[in-house]
Amino acid sequence: MSFMEMLHTLLWGYPLPSEMVDPRYPLFLQQLGGLWLALTITGFSFLFGGPLALVLALCRYDRHGASLVGQPGTKLDRRAISFLATAVVEGFQSIPIMILVLMAFYLPFRLLGLRLPAIVMAVAVFSIYNGVYLSGIIRLGLSAVETGWLDAARTLGLSTWQVLWRIRLPIAMRAMLPAVLGQAITVFKDTSVLAVVAVGELTYTARQVQVSQPANYGLLLLLVLLIYWSVAAAGSVLVSRLDAAWRKRLAGQ
């Protein structure tokens, strides 16, 4: 196996042999592997985990009145909702991702007889994992916005939701950006635990390559390290660019 072949395998994973194709699911859900699978799972965990995080963050009771879902005394009691959201967030935060992954690949079938493609379960478990941590970041970002601005907005006659969408979230977004990037890199690195359930992402692929290429172990480790590192580096360049562009736009206005 040449250097280029090894790199290609790590980026795309091993091709799926026909014996491993489960004809009940679409092929594209089974074919992805290697680095791209790790990135796909990370991406989808933000797509599904982001909204979940926002809902959780908004549900949680905040001394400064951040909670916008449910009002005291009404049917949707704010405190009860906050209570539940807190339980979900803190409960999931206290479970190691490895255990979450092992549970996700075991319980749905055992309890409900639900057999799902591996990538679907991986995305589900990482969406929850990501959403729970992201909700903490969003909550902090929202409370970083000065109350004076919100009061001003309210005085202008904006509704609670308008204050949130037009004023609060856009300002909070910039404050949250570095933390969200850190979270993205953490989630990307954590996809490596999927190797224990044989999901063919980067780490599992590396384990497979190692078996057929024991002599090139050092080179393999170096390549894997470089791939993980370059993704993290690319992410951080992207964020600093984004931040600079944002700053420019604000200054221009």
Place this chain on the structure above:
Amino acid sequence: MRWLAVALIFGATGIFVGIKIDSFRKGPGAGAGGADQRSTLDIVKEEGRVIIGIGQEAAPFGYRDKDELVGFDADIARAVASRLESYVGRKIEVVFRPVTDETRISWVQSGEVHLSLCHTNITRKRLANIDFTVPYGWDGKGVLYDLRKGRRNLDDFAGKVIGIKRSSSSEGEIKACFAARGWAMPELRQFDSHIAGIQAVVDGQIDGFTDDDSIIICTAMKAGHKVGPGGILAVTGTPYSPAYFGIGVRKNDSAWRDVLNYCLHDLWSSGEYKKIHAKWFGPDSICPMPLEDHQMEPFVKG
């Protein structure tokens, strides 16, 4: 207060899940559960497909050679699957599902895979959770040595320097073996990888290196050192820590286990087993391990 909430919600979920799993533990036919309680044989018959858990991370048992899934386990799995149809009585579609050391037992328990071949040793601890078919393969620990200095047996290594892989189970096992036989204790030297220890044997720094036969032979062969007759390395004959591999099946599901046993019997009586064994463990294979006096005679008469 918040911790009370966490404890309440997770405690309730835990108890619910626990009860469900407990009802399942008792095996097919006991209590209600989400997963199918019937015999796996009935499930396979009804669905018309069998899901085989297979390891992909250990040569020569199951690994990737370019785009193909190859290995001894993989070939046995294919051969067993091809014979299943005659016992199940309908066309069966075969789906391989990769398993790892962490999931090869639990996915059999849950029914996620109908059978699993992942060079799994039959141990009492594992028998508490799943059942195994008759053994379809074996391994043991021997000592790899330099054949140029003559043929040797295990007792020739009394008081000699033997390399082991760091934190492997070989340390305790070889000590126990030598102590039980009253031989002089060998001096053990630790290595970080198998290939480093094997290289040390070739260079004459140590007298021998020990671990599972299949691992040391396969690693040495892949590194370009021929093991066995015609090579410069060899492994001592009788293993000091023998182990048998079985196909993992769900506990107390004898209808299904019988069918798989019959398939293995058929492989043995038709000679197909020996062909597969020769392909992976024959003299010219990547892991030369002779059949020696191992027997897999099926009890099919009468």
